[in-house]
Amino acid sequence: MHISTLFGALPVLIAILTPTTFAQTWSFCNPMNQTGCPNDIALGISNYSIDLTSQIMSTDVWNTTAGTINYDFKEGAQFIIEKKLESPTIQSNFHIFFGQVEVIMKAALGQGVVSSIVIQSDDLDEIDWEWIGGNQTHVQTNYFGKGNTTSYDRAIWHEVQTPQELYHNYTTDWQKDKTDFYIDGQVIRTLKKEEANGGKNYPQTPADVRLGIWPGGDPKNNEYTIEWAGGAVDYEQAPFTMAVKSVRVSDASTATEYHWSDQTGSMESIEVINGTKRAFGLDGNNSVSPAQTAAQRWRALSDTAKIAIFCSVGGVLLVAMGIMAFCCIKQRRAGKKERVLADAEFEKGTAELLAFRAEMNRQRALRMQDTKSGLGGNGYQKF
Ligand SMILES: *[C@@H]1O[C@H](CO)[C@@H](O)[C@H](O)[C@H]1NC(C)=O
Ligand SMILES: *[C@@H]1O[C@H](CO)[C@@H](O)[C@H](O)[C@H]1NC(C)=O
Ligand SMILES: *[C@@H]1O[C@H](CO)[C@@H](O)[C@H](O)[C@H]1NC(C)=O
Ligand SMILES: *[C@@H]1O[C@H](CO)[C@@H](O)[C@H](O)[C@H]1NC(C)=O
Ligand SMILES: *[C@@H]1O[C@H](CO)[C@@H](O)[C@H](O)[C@H]1NC(C)=O
Ligand SMILES: *[C@@H]1O[C@H](CO)[C@@H](O)[C@H](O)[C@H]1NC(C)=O
Ligand SMILES: *[C@@H]1O[C@H](CO)[C@@H](O)[C@H](O)[C@H]1NC(C)=O
Ligand SMILES: *[C@@H]1O[C@H](CO)[C@@H](O)[C@H](O)[C@H]1NC(C)=O
DSSP, rough: OOTHHHHHHHHHHHHHOOOOOOOOOOOOOTOOOOOOOEEEEEOOEEEEEEEETOOOOOTTTHHHEEEEOOETTTTTEEEHHHHTTTOOOEEESSSSSEEEEEEEEEEEOOOOOOEEEEEEEETEEEEEEEEOOOOOOOEEEEESSSSOOSSSSEEEEOOOOOTTTOEEEEEEOSSSSEEEEEEEEEEEEEGGGGGGGGGGGGGOOOOEEEEEEHHHHHSSSSSSHHTTSSSOOOOOGGOEEEEEEEEEEEESSOSSSSEOOOOOOGGGGEEEEOSSSOOSSOOGGSOHHHHHHEEEEEEEESSHHHHHHHHHOOSSSSSHHHHHHHHHHHHOOOOOOHHHHHHHHHHIHHHHHHHHHHHHHHHHHHHHHHHHHHHTTGGGGGG
C-alpha cells in the first residue's frame, strides 16, 4: 500500500461524506410477457473499453447486482467468493444490439465454482461462456433464444490452456446472421442463425453484458447443477477468484435507446432510437470525467485497504486523521451491512439464473439418461 495513494484519495473524502443519490427504478421486465417495459439504453459506440488494472467501473455504467468487486493493480477486477453463497456479479446498464464483447480474464479455481461472461437480453436471449473451477482444460460456450432451455447441442466445450492460471482474450462477435466465438484471436465456434431452431432461437434482441462468479456446486443447488458444475464446492478452499483485466464492447448501432415495439422478441420488432445523447456517460477509456473515476476508485477499495491507508499514515495532520478515523469506522460499518445485504442478495439476484441453469441441466441429464437407456431424445417430455 503506497502512502501516495492517500494523497490521491484525500480530495475524495469530501465526496464520501456527501451522500449520493442514485435512483434505481429499473426492474426486470420481459417484453415478451409484459407490455410497457422501459426502453433499453444503448451503448451506441464501437470500442468502449475499460482497463481494470488502472480504472474502476462507474456505477452509472455497471450495476453490481450481487456482492462487491475488488480491484487489484495486477489482476484487475476481482470477483471473489470468500464464503458460502457469495456470487459477485456485475451487469452493464448499457445494451448492445449485435456487436462485440471482449473480456481479458482468468477464471476461478475451485471445484463447483463457475466463472462466467453472459450477454443477455430482457426476453432471455443469451450468449455465454462458462468456466468450471475444477476443469483446467476447457471452457463452455452456450446460447439461448427467448429463454428456451430445451437442450440439444447448444453447449459446447472448447479446449483452452489453463484458463484459471492464464489470462486469455475471450471475444464474442455477435452479428445478425452468425456469432463467432474467439479465444486469443482464433475462432473456436461459429453459430449460424439458422442453426438456432431455424433462427427463432437465435439471440437477436438488445442485450446487456454480465460478468460474475457463482457457486454452481453449492450443496443447496439441485444435483444436476452440482454435477454440471463439476461437484460440490468446498468452501474450506476459498477464496475463489475470477479476475478481469479489461473489457471492450462494441455496439453495432449508434443508437441511444432500443424500444421493444411488440411481444414477438424478433430482431425486426426492435426500434432503434437515434437520440442525441445516451442517458449516462461512460467510464474507462471513454470517460469524460477523470475526477469521478478517482472517487469511484476510493469507494471501490476494500475496507481493509481503506483501514491500511489510514493506519499507514501516522503523523499527518491531526484534523485530517480525526476525519479519517471517523470515515474509517463509518465505512467499516457500512461494509459489514453491505456484506449482510450481499448475502441476502444471492437468493434474490441469483435465484433466477440458478433456476434457469438447473432446468437446463435437469433436461440435459434426463436426455443423457434416456440416450443411455436407448429411449431416444424425447424421453424428457414424459416428465
Ligand atoms: C413468459 O411467458 C412464457 C409463456 O407464457 C412463460 O413460459 C415464461 O415463463 C414467461 N417468462 C417470464 C420471465 O415470465
Ligand atoms: C475496435 O477495436 C477492434 C479491435 O481492437 C479494431 O479491430 C477495430 O478497428 C476498432 N474499431 C473502431 C471503430 O475503432
Ligand atoms: C485504454 O487506453 C490506453 C491508452 O490509450 C491503452 O493503452 C489501453 O490498451 C486501452 N485499454 C483498453 C482496454 O482498450
Ligand atoms: C441494479 O441491481 C440491483 C440489484 O439487483 C437492482 O435492484 C437495481 O434495480 C439495478 N439497477 C439498475 C439501474 O439496473
Ligand atoms: C473438462 O471438460 C471436458 C469437456 O467436457 C472433459 O472432456 C474433461 O474431462 C473435463 N476435465 C475435468 C478434469 O473434469
Ligand atoms: C481479442 O480478440 C479479438 C478477436 O480476435 C481481437 O479483435 C482483439 O484485438 C483482441 N484484443 C486484444 C487486446 O488483443
Ligand atoms: C425450443 O427449442 C427446441 C429445440 O430447438 C424447439 O424444438 C422448440 O420448438 C423450441 N420452443 C419454442 C417455444 O420455441
Ligand atoms: C436510426 O438510425 C438507423 C441507422 O441509420 C436507422 O436504420 C433507423 O431507422 C433510425 N431510427 C429511427 C427511429 O429513425
